[in-house]
Amino acid sequence: MAALQLKGRLWVLQRDGELISDIDTDMIFHNQYLAITDIAKMGQYSFDNLEGFKDFAELAKPGDILLAGDNFGSGSSRQQAVDCFKCLGVTAIIARSYGAIYKRNAINSAFPVVTMPGAKASDFNHLEVIVLDMDKGLLGAKKAEPMSGVQKDIFFAGGLFEYAETLK
Amino acid sequence: MGRTLIEKIIKAHGGGDCTGGDVVWMGIDNRSARDFAGANVVGNLEKYGGDSPIDDPEKTFFTFDCNVPANTIPYATNQHRIRLFAREQNLNVWDVDAGIGSHVVIEEGLAKPGTTTIGTDSHLNIMGAVGAFGQGMGDVDTAFAFKSGKVWFQVPNSVKVTLKGMPAPGTEAKDVALAMLKEFGSHTLLGKSVEVQGEWLHQAELSDCITFSSLGTEMGAIILLLPPNQNVLDAFSMKREEAIYADDDAEYEKEYTLDITGLKPLLAAPPNPHNVHPVSEYRETVVDGVFIGSCTNGTYEDMAYAAKLLKGRKVASGVMLKVVPATRNTWNKLLHEGLLADMFDAGAIVSNAGCGGCASGQIGMTGLKEVQVSTSNRNFTGKQGRGDTYLAGIGTAVASAVFGRIATVNDLEEV
Numbered sequence A: 001m002a003a004l005q006l007k008g009r010l011w012v013l014q015r016d017g018e019l020i021s022d023i024d025t026d027m028i029f030h031n032q033y034l035a036i037t038d039i040a041k042m043g044q045y046s047f048d049n050l051e052g053f054k055d056f057a058e059l060a061k062p063g064d065i066l067l068a069g070d071n072f073g074s075g076s077s078r079q080q081a082v083d084c085f086k087c088l089g090v091t092a093i094i095a096r097s098y099g100a101i102y103k104r105n106a107i108n109s110a111f112p113v114v115t116m117p118g119a120k121a122s123d124f125n126h127l128e129v130i131v132l133d134m135d136k137g138l139l140g141a142k143k144a145e146p147m148s149g150v151q152k153d154i155f156f157a158g159g160l161f162e163y164a165e166t167l168k
Numbered sequence B: 001m002g003r004t005l006i007e008k009i010i011k012a013h014g015g016g017d018c019t020g021g022d023v024v025w026m027g028i029d030n031r032s033a034r035d036f037a038g039a040n041v042v043g044n045l046e047k048y049g050g051d052s053p054i055d056d057p058e059k060t061f062f063t064f065d066c067n068v069p070a071n072t073i074p075y076a077t078n079q080h081r082i083r084l085f086a087r088e089q090n091l092n093v094w095d096v097d098a099g100i101g102s103h104v105v106i107e108e109g110l111a112k113p114g115t116t117t118i119g120t121d122s123h124l125n126i127m128g129a130v131g132a133f134g135q136g137m138g139d140v141d142t143a144f145a146f147k148s149g150k151v152w153f154q155v156p157n158s159v160k161v162t163l164k165g166m167p168a169p170g171t172e173a174k175d176v177a178l179a180m181l182k183e184f185g186s187h188t189l190l191g192k193s194v195e196v197q198g199e200w201l202h203q204a205e206l207s208d209c210i211t212f213s214s215l216g217t218e219m220g221a222i223i224l225l226l227p228p229n230q231n232v233l234d235a236f237s238m239k240r241e242e243a244i245y246a247d248d249d250a251e252y253e254k255e256y257t258l259d260i261t262g263l264k265p266l267l268a269a270p271p272n273p274h275n276v277h278p279v280s281e282y283r284e285t286v287v288d289g290v291f292i293g294s295c296t297n298g299t300y301e302d303m304a305y306a307a308k309l310l311k312g313r314k315v316a317s318g319v320m321l322k323v324v325p326a327t328r329n330t331w332n333k334l335l336h337e338g339l340l341a342d343m344f345d346a347g348a349i350v351s352n353a354g355c356g357g358c359a360s361g362q363i364g365m366t367g368l369k370e371v372q373v374s375t376s377n378r379n380f381t382g383k384q385g386r387g388d389t390y391l392a393g394i395g396t397a398v399a400s401a402v403f404g405r406i407a408t409v410n411d412l413e414e415v
């Protein structure tokens, strides 16, 4: 069963000491790969258009967690921008805020996205191993927003439609 | 603590005692998909729907309005896939003859004050016009609503806008909405539930409210929610106690006042809806085409006003005037009251009900350098073809068609 406590390496997506904001869906999964429908093939293109993190797909390990600034995932509604991380085994994203559609897509596919309004790059070490508690809302010792009840419902069911099955 | 209008509507639909930021499950009274993305909704239900893909057939339906009747094979194929699915599941289809889905749902009395509606149309927040919740959603979320009758939703923060004073005579709901776009742009109201009030809204007709709320999407708002006034309540034969209103002590994240005293007609020049200026600044701009219709300005009242202004006048030679009533009911009334004849005689091209000028270029696109005045809601580069689109109200649209250059309704008094 999916767990609300995760432990993994923390990718601090930063530039000049600040968490990167406005990472859009073209930086996450560029539109030139949109024809790809097989999740197993998506991971290799993750962030290949994000300056400073183009080798992310090669270096990422299952269990990794991402930390970003404001408005993560703004832009198009492409589901691949969520699925590419799942493919690599990334277990969660933490950001100060999200593009609204990205957040819906992630929650609907049971991928944990955690909001941390006060997140700062200087509070964390890049690639440190850290514990994320989505129930209490803690990243290491720092406060984040706990998962909402709805997000938990969908997360434990394994997706929006899997959740619908549990209703009947 | 008091609750805002959206919080109370969501609470009435199973969302609990919620406030801005909370993520809730809410029940949906009207679950709809249009011909755009409707086939994907069907696809999702075929894949994930199991033995019972529809929660409640009475509350679940399709509305075709983008490409009606279909003039491309993919649209025709998608529409027919939907028809076959609907037949099998006993779902109502407002087919290619019915008109713009959001308007049909209001006309049918389904989206009445206090209700909730979702579907694959990004302008479904138009339901704010009647003090109801409406929201466009993607095909996965919409399919989920078909199957379960509910959606999850993050309750938006609420802000309040008070419109002060009354506009000048000859100024329309569209101009008031354009004044909002001018004041707030596309960022200030981003992600907010915007409750709007004031003297002008107090006396507005249902059609004015529809025009006004239809532009919430362009403001980036989740919804422009109007507390139902007497005209709106009468349109649904409802009493005040049956509708939902914000608590008197509701708390808003921010409150704004916009003075519309003496407001004169406005237009949005290319390339976006918040590039708003007085119509008078664009006088003399030569016009090649005019479009009257859309979910913003396609009601019976809009059309009747256009017909009244056109009666006995002629569209300037060389100007295409395209008219698309929003729904078949509106068409029917206009036809039998002789108003379509007034428009036709003036030189208008009148098309069947639907989104017409807006989606899929059903009633023609613009070519490079072509100048169009449109009563619709979007004028982004390329949206209506390669030409330049100016967004305006009915009076400005008719006057511009008659003069062959951008003009105001007051200029019509000369002819």
Ligand code: SF4
Binding pocket: B065, B066, B100, B121, B122, B123, B294, B295, B296, B354, B355, B356, B358, B359, B377
């Ligand atoms: S008229 Fe245009 S904006 Fe309105 S619902 Fe139709 S396509 Fe959308």
